Amino acid sequence: SGGASDDGKHGGPVVLAAASMHDALEEAADEWAGQGHARPVLSFAASSAMARQIEAGAPADMFVSADEAWMDELEEGGFIRDGSRAVMATNALVLIGPSDGSLTLDPVSGFDLADALHGGRLAVAETESVPAGRYAKAALSQLGVWDSVKDRLAPAENVRAALLLVARGAAPLGVTYATDAASEPRVRVVGTFPAHSHPAIRYPVAMVATSKAAEAADFRDYLLSDAGQAVLAGHGFGPAEQAAHD
Amino acid sequence: MSVFDIDITVKRPGRRIALSLQADESVVAITGPSGIGKTSVLDAIAGLLRPLEGRIAVAGRVLFDRASGIDLKPEERGCGYVFQDSRLFPHLTVEQNLTFGLRHAEGEALTTLAECADLLGIAHLLARRPRALSGGETRRIAIGRALLRGPRFLLLDEPLASLDDDRREGILQVIERIRDRFALPMLYVSHNPEEVRRLAGKAVAL
Amino acid sequence: MSVFDIDITVKRPGRRIALSLQADESVVAITGPSGIGKTSVLDAIAGLLRPLEGRIAVAGRVLFDRASGIDLKPEERGCGYVFQDSRLFPHLTVEQNLTFGLRHAEGEALTTLAECADLLGIAHLLARRPRALSGGETRRIAIGRALLRGPRFLLLDEPLASLDDDRREGILQVIERIRDRFALPMLYVSHNPEEVRRLAGKAVAL
Amino acid sequence: MLSPTEWQIVALSLKVSVVAIACVLPLAFALAWVLARKRFPGMLLLDALVHLPLVLPPVVTGWLLLLSFGPRGPVGRLLNDAFGLAFSFHWTGAALAAAVMALPLMVRAIRLSIEAIDTRLESAARTLGAGPWEAFRRVTLPLAAPGVLAALVLGFARSIGEFGATITFAANIPGETRTLPLGIYTALQVPGGETQVTRLALVSVALSLGALVVSEWLARRGAAGERKGHVL
Amino acid sequence: MLSPTEWQIVALSLKVSVVAIACVLPLAFALAWVLARKRFPGMLLLDALVHLPLVLPPVVTGWLLLLSFGPRGPVGRLLNDAFGLAFSFHWTGAALAAAVMALPLMVRAIRLSIEAIDTRLESAARTLGAGPWEAFRRVTLPLAAPGVLAALVLGFARSIGEFGATITFAANIPGETRTLPLGIYTALQVPGGETQVTRLALVSVALSLGALVVSEWLARRGAAGERKGHVL
Ligand SMILES: Nc1ncnc2c1ncn2[C@@H]1O[C@H](COP(=O)(O)OP(=O)(O)OP(=O)(O)O)[C@@H](O)[C@H]1O
Ligand SMILES: Nc1ncnc2c1ncn2[C@@H]1O[C@H](COP(=O)(O)OP(=O)(O)OP(=O)(O)O)[C@@H](O)[C@H]1O
Ligand code: MOO
Ligand SMILES: [Mg+2]
Ligand SMILES: [Mg+2]
Helix, strand or coil: CCCHHHCCCCCCCEEEEEHHHHHHHHHHHHHHHHCCCCCCEEEEECHHHHHHHHHCCCCCCEEECCCHHHHHHHHHCCCECCCCCEEEEEECEEEEEECCCCCCCCCCCCCCHHHHCCCCCEEEECCCCCHHHHHHHHHHHHCCCHHHHCCCEEEECCHHHHHHHHHCCCCCEEEEEHHHHHHCCCEEEEEECCHHHCCCEEEEEEEECCCCCCCHHHHHHHHHCHHHHHHHHHCCCECHHHHHCC | CCCEEEEEEEEECCEEEEEEEEECCCEEEEECCCCCCHHHHHHHHHCCCCCCEEEEEECCEEEEECCCCEECCHHHHCEEEECCCCCCCCCCCHHHHHCCCHHHCCCCCCCCHHHHHHHCCCHHHCCCCHHHCCHHHHHHHHHHHHHHCCCCEEEEECCCCCCCHHHHHHHHHHHHHHHHHHCCCEEEECCCHHHHHHHCCEEEEC | CCCEEEEEEEEECCEEEEEEEEECCCEEEEECCCCCCHHHHHHHHHCCCCCCEEEEEECCEEEEECCCCEECCHHHHCEEEECCCCCCCCCCCHHHHHCCCHHHCCCCCCCCHHHHHHHHCCHHHCCCCHHHCCHHHHHHHHHHHHHHCCCCEEEEECCCCCCCHHHHHHHHHHHHHHHHHHCCCEEEECCCHHHHHHHCCEEEEC | CCCHHHHHHHHHHHHHHHHHHHHHHHHHHHHHHHHHHCCCCCHHHHHHHHHHHHHCCHHHHHHHHHHHHCCCCHHHHHHHHHHCCCCCCCHHHHHHHHHHHHHHHHHHHHHHHHHCCCHHHHHHHHHCCCCHHHHHHHHHHHHCHHHHHHHHHHHHHHHHHCCHHHHHHHCCCCCCCCCHHHHHHHHHHCCCCHHHHHHHHHHHHHHHHHHHHHHHHHHHHHHHCCCCCCCC | CCCHHHHHHHHHHHHHHHHHHHHHHHHHHHHHHHHHHCCCCCHHHHHHHHHHHHHCCHHHHHHHHHHHHCCCCHHHHHHHHHHCCCCCCCHHHHHHHHHHHHHHHHHHHHHHHHHCCCHHHHHHHHHCCCCHHHHHHHHHHHHCHHHHHHHHHHHHHHHHHCCHHHHHHHCCCCCCCCCHHHHHHHHHCCCCCHHHHHHHHHHHHHHHHHHHHHHHHHHHHHHHCCCCCCCC
């Protein structure tokens, strides 16, 4: 087939990656290319869209999901190469507010989140479908505050949009990944959710079953290597190992 | 006070058309070869085309006077204009076309809808739309619309073109009756010398 | 072989129009009151309106025959049709309107563009668009377009309506010349008895 | 057939779209009329502004709405102080987003119809005593009906399908701003959500098919009186 | 002003939109003509089908494209076997998505213009010897020009702004399918990417402003010959 990976224009493997990994993977790709390899072609979109592209037979080589559910789905369908799945990075969940505020609020059991909203809404990624939102719901439930805020949510399309709502003052507080909060100067971290309050936030990586690109597997291995992990850590992602211990 | 006191110059691409008309007769015919500017002059009197200069007064009422800055809007002039191209409203029925101007009647009521439809032989067409009419039917409805509007004066641009002799005679009689009973001022464009002789007290050639 | 051999019934909402015409004369006038069906009959002969039944033959050529299933398309009939409502193409210049059918000339060339524009007095209008024309100018261009199309026969629906006497005379002479020189069959709708007398060898009243 | 939650989504979508289109129609007509009939400096700029929501990715439009109509935006603050109107996280915000996204389509359709009107008919109405406004109401407006009808269909369809600007500006709040596309999107994010996606998508299609049927019926009713008996 | 990567995005967007609109125009015209002139059973269905990409959230349209035109989709397989045409991860896929999303807008605009044409003019052309096709080419087509022009502007603007269907169907491949809206989306993921977002959004606006200027100029040229000297 005449897909992008084998028309010679793009030497490198085609990597479908969760949008929230953009900066980290771009830097990793640069590093990799700097070592004399063909630069991987990175396509960022929502995990659901990319999983469907793989199911439809699109000529991708590698998939980095923000969501284990989609990776499970692909694995069950036989769309990913046996044994190639691994956790590439982890993340933490934080409560954010505008950077000009001074509120600190420790997300511990029963903390008074509803009150801190002062009648405003809590920006989150959509809590049924978007991974960041599902983690937020899990954490808030576990801490016993879900019922007090579940009608006071501003569910956004994805975690970046939730970030934007807080940055623009449309919502006084929000729940995002630590990596997102670190990247936006107009917000500050008000508090970090304890790791035990939500399922581990893992970014699984895997090779697409039909991948034929020469160095695809090598790039995956690079990402999991110390050098690759160092790049990811530079962008605030937690190490792959941590997840493995869960 | 003359019925018509008109002295205007109208601009058309590449030419100017001048009309100077002082008349005490209530019906004045305007003649002249095709393309000379008859329709343009009527448009100017109706307020659809602004003259370069001059003055228009009909029955003592000043409609336009460049010098004193008077320029009545078309709807204020109270004319009943039978356009050369009829201009029936395609979205309205014949009846709705006929009664379009009723609510703005300015002069005396010249006729009623029933009488007018009868005189013009269009009573059977009232529910139709203009697109499904013959050429002569269209013409007759255009005449009816102008009469029913209760005008202060009439502008008739070849009203009887494309009508057969019997119809033509019937409508000529209607116009004569209006002329005699209401002394309504009329400007009548026609190429038919007999019509002109019969109707008009005066004829100006452009 | 007769020039016109026509026997048709045409349907119009609420009525039927019948024309039966056998004529050896090359010009036949069709008269009748407004709304009787003259235009409908011409439309049927031009192939724009399908007769309910009957037969149409002009100069020995069968254009329509219900019985034998013949029904030539309008473009195959080779008529030069001067529509009552002119129907100039608004997006084309006068010259482009005139020469629209040139490439499909079927009969002999009756005239050239230059000659035709000259005879009809429209030479100065060639670069204009139809919207900026007077009523009589529009009419003359419609006539020119039909003549230049190189027709096998002409359908003229009140071609001289809204033209002044001089123009009318000039165009009558042109039509007479075409009649005499080319023996071109013509159906001529007119309300003017004098025109009918002068041009037509025969007149049928609808 | 549909669950209560799904019915809620459908009802909300209808409310949002109907309100959006009803409110934006007069504005669309006014803009179309001005663009069709007037020549003025800055006309191109106005034209471009109207097209903006078409050109920009919907998310950017939503973002711009947030900047201007959000609680801290200049217009948003004004409207809130003056009329107590709040848009963010409110169904009115979804309606505003739908209206803004539908506007360019509606303006174009109406403008095309207005440009096709023979202005000589308006002159005729004026000589019959109708002032500019009456001539507009009795001649221009009815003659522009095909464009208005097309605008309603296009606008309604577009607003039933509007996603990006809505979710960015008004968020995805069940019962408040979760319209059909947002419901569909939510379902699309989860593996196995396809059956719900299909169900909601079919409802969307049914809604705008309904609008189509009504519009074609209205169009035919309007044209019926003008039918010609001609073969060609 | 723009970086090389940004220029690449702009050039790609132009290529995708121009190819999409050029390819879909004849189809849009044909559909508009059929819907305006023909009455046939199933007409409403065709009409609804054309409107589909307007009603459905773009992401769903992209998904449907993936299912039918993807490498495993029935149409995709056919086109690949017959012509070696592949869409996924390829700029042709972005063009296909843009074309599909622009189609309903283009069909409506052209249809409005065709419906406004006086069919008696086509009859006149037929009596002058022009066959149906020639009458179409010399009368119908030029008289539909305002609609075609509007269709080009709407379609171009829509395809310049198309995001959801493209990213779902053709992915977000730099240099291949990362058009302006996808570039904007990508920039939104980057800390401080808002200046780049603004820059790319301005380029989008400039592109379609250009298209607007050209179209208004063409429209005025076409109308120039028909100007009337009348006050009203
Ligand atoms: N397009 C149409 N659809 C329906 N009915 C029509 C249509 N055109 C004309 N008619 C009707 O058919 C009848 C015959 O019309 P036609 O145009 O043939 O008359 P005509 O003899 O040419 O009249 P005129 O001298 O007024 O032009 C009239 O009653 C008219 O109302
Ligand atoms: N809308 C217009 N725009 C520009 N020029 C026009 C317009 N209408 C008419 N003209 C030109 O102005 C001149 C006068 O036209 P007008 O219609 O007044 O003539 P007319 O005397 O009524 O002719 P006819 O007897 O043929 O109707 C003609 O040369 C014509 O070509
Ligand atoms: O796909 Mo995300 O980055 O978990 O919102
Ligand atoms: Mg005239
Ligand atoms: Mg007739």
